[in-house]
Amino acid sequence: MNQAKCLLSIAFFGAIGGCLRYFIGIAFPFMGTIVVNLLGCFLLGFLTFLWLNFHTVASWLSLGLGTGFVGSFTTFSGFCLDNVKLLLAHQMFTAAGYICLSVVGGWLAAKLGMTVGIYVGQRLQLGKDR
Template sequence: MIAFFGFWGGVARLYGTHLLASPWNTLTINLLGAFLLPMWTGFLGPRLAKNRHWLVLGVGTGFFGAFTTFSSFCLDFVKLIIANQLTSALAYLGISIIGGVLVAWLGVTVAQRLTMKEMRF
């Protein structure tokens, strides 16, 4: 299941890379994935997949693992440095790291609040 969903995550990433000019496509996809992964594992997956933990794992690890990549992030950062775009490289690095942590935190927070709201009803 991880390989199956990994294939589709890679396809989604490939499609996404054509929407924006690099390296900003990598940044956008990685931030989106950092938000959606905790939403999937903390709220959507358990509800949609019910007792099929293999599906939650397959989508979480496979799809989002292939959709977001650390190697593309590093390569784009190095390309900016080689192109002598130091300001852009540092902005890209800062937004990727700080933004990634913030949107992951937001995803966890939203998933927790949705769960708590669901438990009240």
């Protein structure tokens, strides 16, 4: 595996993911972090299970999309900071809901992504077999 190709792929897709996260944060001022994290969970589940089960993908592309795009698109630090802000504002119920929605929603989004990835892969496989 060519390390330079992998690093360039991570940098390229990371720049796109970071910019997209910024624009989603503008579009959804408070909910932006939840939106990107749930979408990221879905995307990583989808891509992982589609590629693992049905397609061979070049490692530079897998690293670029997984580590680069999804890694820069999602934000654990933003999730934590949002919770600290809510706790400092004495919004305990909102903070608890935010944590539950993020964790449970993230798990469900990853599971949905996995399910969709397997479904799409099976459909693509059926198309190849005809």
